[in-house]
Amino acid sequence: GREGDEEEEEEEEKVGGGGGGEGDAAASASGAAAAAADGFVSEKRKADDAAEDAAAGAQHAAKVDALLLRLPKCVLKAEADAFSLDFCYVNATPSARRRLVYELVSVPRSETQRLPFYARIAATLSQVFTKDVGAPIAAALEEEFAYLKQKRDQGSCENRLKNARFLGECVKFRLVSSQVAFKCLKSLLEDFSHHNVEVTCALLESCGRYLVKSPDTAQRASAMLDIFTRLKSAKNLDARTTRLADSAYNACRPPEVVAKRGKIRPPVHEYVRHLVFIVLKPGTETVVVRQLRKLNWSEHESYVLKCLLKTHRGRHANASLVATVITTIGKTRQASLVKFVDAVLEDVRFGLEMNKPWMHQRRVATIRLLGELYNRGAVTSPIIFNTLYLLVSFGHDDGPSGSGAGGGSGSRDAGAGGGGDGSYPECDLPNDTIRVRLACTLLETCGRHFDRNPLSKTLDRFLPFFQRYVLSKEPNLEVSYDVVDLLKTLRPRLVPCETYEAAAAECARVEHEEAAKARAKGKFAGGGGGKGGKTLPPAPNGLGEIAEEDEEDEDDDDD
Template identity: 35%
Template sequence: MHSSSHAHPQQQDMTNGAGPVAAVVGGTSNPKLALERDRKRIALRQRNLATWQDGPSPPSGSLDSNMKKNTGFIKRVRQGLGVDAKPQLIKETATLNLDKYVEELTQAIPEGLSKCTLAKDCIAAAEIVTELHARFDPPVFAQPLAVALSSALAPPNKAQLQAMQAEQKEREEANRVSRQKVMLRIAAELALVEVIRARDGSSTQELPGQDWLFHILRDLLSTDREHVNVPILITLLKALGPQLVGRPSEDPEAGEAAHEELILPPATSAKFRKLCETYFTTLSKRIVTEHQRLQEQDRKNHEAYIKSGDIFEDRQQRYEKMTKSFERVNENGKALSELLGVAMPQLTDLGRASDIGLAVNLDSRSTLANDRSDEDFATGKSPWEDEDTKRFYEDIVDLRDMVPASILGSVAATAAAKETTEQPQEEESKVAESQEMEPSQSDEGASKTPVALSPTLTPAKTDAEGAADEQISAGPAAQLSALLARLPEQTNRTMIDSAAVDFAFLNSKAARRRLVKHLTSIPRNRLDLIPYYARLIATLHPHMPDVGKGVLEILDDEFRYLQRKRLAEMGETRAKNARFIAELTKFRVTPLHTIFHCFKVCLDDFSSFNIEILATLLETCGRFLLRIEATTERMRGLLELLRRKRMVSNLDHRNVLLLDNAYYQCNPPEGKAVVAKPRSHLELYVRHLIYDVLTRKTFERVLKMLRKLPWSDEEVLTTLHEVFLRVWRVKYGHVHLLALLLADLQPHHPDFVIAVIDAVIEETRLGMETNLFKHNQRRMAIVLYLGQLYIYRLVNSGIVFDQLWSFVTFGHPNGQPLPGQVCNLDAPDDFFRLRLACTLLDTCGACFNKGSLRKRLDEYLAFLNLYVLSKEQPLPMDIDFMLQDTIEAVRPGWVLKKDWAEAAQAVNDIMAAHRAAQPAAAATATPGGGKKMEAEIEEEAEDDDSSSDDDDASGSESGTRARGGRARRLSGSEHGDGSSTSSSDEEQTDDDGEEATLDDDEVEEDLVIRRSQQSEEDREAEQEFERELAKMMAETNVASNTGGGTNRGVAHHGRGIFDQGLPFIKKAAREESGNESSPATQDGQMRFELLSKRGNKHQAHTLHLPSDSAIAVTTREKQLQELQERRQLKEYVLGYEGREDEEERRELEKSLGRRGFAVRHAK
């Protein structure tokens, strides 16, 4: 047997000229096998019809009621009903007593049917189910099975699909289609053999199973406006196309098989064919529409590329998505066209015409039009505020592209509605009368002109079909109720357009009445729904004019009622009514005479209630009416009348303000468009990098781009200096990234970085000198920037403390803030400097928690307490909370004093301690004092290291601290993906730098003190080295002499005897007398010491030998060599100590780097 999966041979046969049905008959390429299967289907159908009519046949013998065997049978049914399981299942069906398990059996059969994917398995499944059908009564087995299959083949719930995300919806639909393809294939097989039929088992047709299949297929296709069910229909037609829709007339085998008995009567087969061809017609329209839209998008992309030299990513993605969608529906259309034997629609290629048009005049239609529209928006000449608003009110969905024309109404009614929207205003009344034709009349007219109608998804019905439709009439009503319930949630253009399409499929006179009633009952507090409801009405109006007409009638009646009942509590109702009429005016649904009548009524009775209505109308649609050509003059006259009425009327301030706002919003005063400051391309590029592109993820890329700039150009330096200084133009959360950029540029452009830091400090000082309220946000950003510069080690702690002290002293007499003291630059009720101090402390105050910096911060906090008490009390709540949070962050447990005397005493104590420390500070200038200070600083550094270890062990996000993060990022930047950058670019919080306790100020002070003592230490080290070297040379003199070379002449051989060291007493005496131990050359002679021994006593005698003698020359060379060796050995020893110090320093840097510290050594 051949299966239905052989699709490629089928396509090859079709390309050779044979039709699809001729190539594949009944799911196989073997005609004889297909005929044999048809005969088997007819035999099974006769048996099932007998079961429906006469009931089940009694068993031939006793039945086995063993529970194990029965449950095993049900389990095998779940596993599959294919040809392999057929003999065993048929045998057990006749021998097992399954009466108690019928309900479980009907639930298991759909699962087993879903595993039948081949044609032979489907036939086998039909035989197995037929055997089971013959065992049980139809109400017990067949009807529950039909219900289960109907549920499995039901269309998807639209409400649930709309609630899903796009990806989830696409995934869910794909799963449903793949599941229903198999299920509909086998369900059609069971319906053809009459195992299943309508739920109640009754039908006026001779073959009710085929009627059940028709309704299932119609429900799937008629609700599928997006054509996702095309694969389901293709699978069904590939398997059972000849049986359901018959063979195409051009099929060469149609005559040969004409004598065979047909599975379906010709009338039923014609119904199926008409249903499928109608569905194919809608698919063809979609193919043509998507092809046109794809070409239009391609043309727009081409124009955009010519205009700007690039195609934006979103436009490119949209084009690719449209291309995939078109290819999918086009392939489905080709497959369905071949299976039905109908022609594909003709697709016109507009590419050549578009190319010719572009070649003739490249910019005539796109660029100039866009420039003109932009200019209109900027100067106020356009009826719309911007391009998005224009698209919302003018780009209305054409339902004819998505909904069959038969559902929307007759072509004549559609054309009449279209003419209504295009005719001049003076002919509105005549056209409106022609549009008031009842739907029954249009239907009657449609029946008289069948040629002009598009095919319908629901073919001509018999009486039985009409009765069935009457019974399921509650279904559309429930769908309409669900649609109306969802409308308040449709708050964007796409969703409201989708709702319009959904309603079009439910279109009826009663549905339109319900929609009109629902749209006019908007809650008074949901005015935001009115523009979307108006768009829904505008979408339906060309095809269902009674919807717009009904809404306008209700709004007009309500407007007249509100003119009679002038109650204050109905203000919201008046606003809703006026805005609804105005929104429909902008969609060109409200007739112009209606809206101007509303204006006239309000102007004639210029009362407070009508002023509110007039202001709402002007704010909503005044600009539109003033700027469209048909109503410009009339609207100008109305506005002039309004202006005069306002001048002569005695109105309260509220009404005057309402009218002025509405008037100027409708007709703003003429003015030139804001002219952008001319900037060079390079300046625009730099601003784009810093203001738009710079984020944590793009930091490395921005840094590379900045370093590639021509820094030698003065214009580049000026632009960069301006960008790096105006930090208030950067997002507040990205200020730390700007500081990090500056830190990374410092090694390459130190002069530039210094200039920026100087400018930041000057900007901070300038802010305190001017103290302008409009610059407060700028000053906050500058102070935050300064704190981040300290975090990234571009400024030292001295600058930070200078700024902190200036916040509390600058501008005050003698730098002392006092309660009630008036200061022009810092008034008692001005608390902004406290914000600046808190911001700076929040940014980097946590770094000042060890050593001398902790003491300096404690002293500053004491003075800050005094400054706080000098302000007006009590502090504003936000300032009080900010101050408490800052102190809790930098000094947990430290309490602000509430009494001025206590705070002043604390400050006086600190100042007294400083005065007492001045003599001690002077004493540290002596050598002993220097050593003491060095010891203290070293002790503080050790404390810092230990505290850093503790902080690192605490696990409090040490890997994300900025001070250490930069060192790690710089060291790890060569490892690839920028993960180190992301760690250093984490968002800075109020406790930044909490673990960065090794302050650069302490390191610099330590290095300065060490440098001042370096010369003295070097001298002591050299003296110690000389003593140790002399001792070592004396002890190892003999060994070193015997280990010498062998090429030093004859005198060298007696070295062990004659080169013994001189007595140390005599040597010491010569050193004290200033003589050298080595021989001296004097008057061409060299002095030697002759060592003699008499008894146990050594004596030295002085000898003078000529300088050119062999022993003198050899001795001189030896002395020079030894001197050179001493110098080299000294260099080795000192170099060894230097290398050890360098290795210790590197180990310290690595250790601190792992804990998040960056160490910088002063030279």
């Protein structure tokens, strides 16, 4: 009898040692969940599984292994559904199902992005393998939650957060009952401190809104949220935890946002905007023109022109389409075309005066529209060149940016330039290159028409002043390359000026030749140009004026 008792004690010690080994393995969160899901598989069950696998064959085991290797990559809805479908057709033996459950509940704590898709896979397969997939996972998560709640150590916080999120995802797929979620939430609220606050927030963010919106659980979930709110206010939480609690509450009960009411416009105005901003595309210009002509222009002319001017709100190609529309309308309504051109020029001037960064896109679109209007004969070449000279002269003081703004000769426009105290004008700062972009855009749009006399001579006169303006700035590489490409396109044989002094010398040479030519014709001397027959000095900004005979030739050429 004594020998039998000793054998029983040895067996009990072995059993106790085995239980202790399993307890040590369950010290981590994934180990606890895996042990619960595995159901503490006995040796007999393992032997039966081995026999089933052997009966299925080595090829079947290889298929299962290859399929389970795809599981960590299921981070999309389509991939999760494809995995579930393939697992159903792989002849999943009970051992294969247990391996799947083990893999699903053993998600690393740093891979929480897999949890929604793992819950989807588990919910899909639980409809086929109810007892082998759904129930073990639900029991494993519930047991893991209770186990981790009792540990209360710093290292288990991330595991608890992962478990709470996985539990919440399974609640949304009805893999875990809502009663289990309320039970876990109640246990957390009873000890609302330390890591329990973060775990509560994670659980509410995962399934809180689902519980609030479900008719069967809405009342109880609302009561839980009220308790959560009161505890948050009563506890002395730090700023980080307070933000987490607020985020969790807003996830369950999003604040009501009143939709911003759009501007109420008359139906005719809405129709005009529909034509200009939506219907107007390449090939639909005729349709838009026909519909706009049917409007009562005495009443809606100003709004139509206003919408056509907003080319920056449409596509890049809208500038040429708008120019086509307005020039076609201008054949029968010349006054409307004149008003539109005046509005474009006024907008260019307004951009120069304001010079706000948010206006850059609008200014580029407007200057491109001006070029397209010239391409269609709506404006003449003097308007284009006057705009180009305005871009390089308005509020700009001659001299490089490093020499100080007060050392220049001033601006043609009173009050636009900087003072003599070394300050720069706000409308043209040294590092502001928007005007260079505008000039490049305008010349790229319509500069190809300036390749014949006398327009060719007028463009040749402008290019030195343009280069002087560019060299007085501090352009970046992109703007510098745009200028070089523009000069190569317009004048392939032109040798660009390398320094500001060279560009200034070229401008002085042009002005000297024009002044000598003007004296020879008696425009500045003798016949009443200056007081007592004296010669008048050139323009104070150094740009001089375009010769009148060139302007007359240009007008003849445009006609």
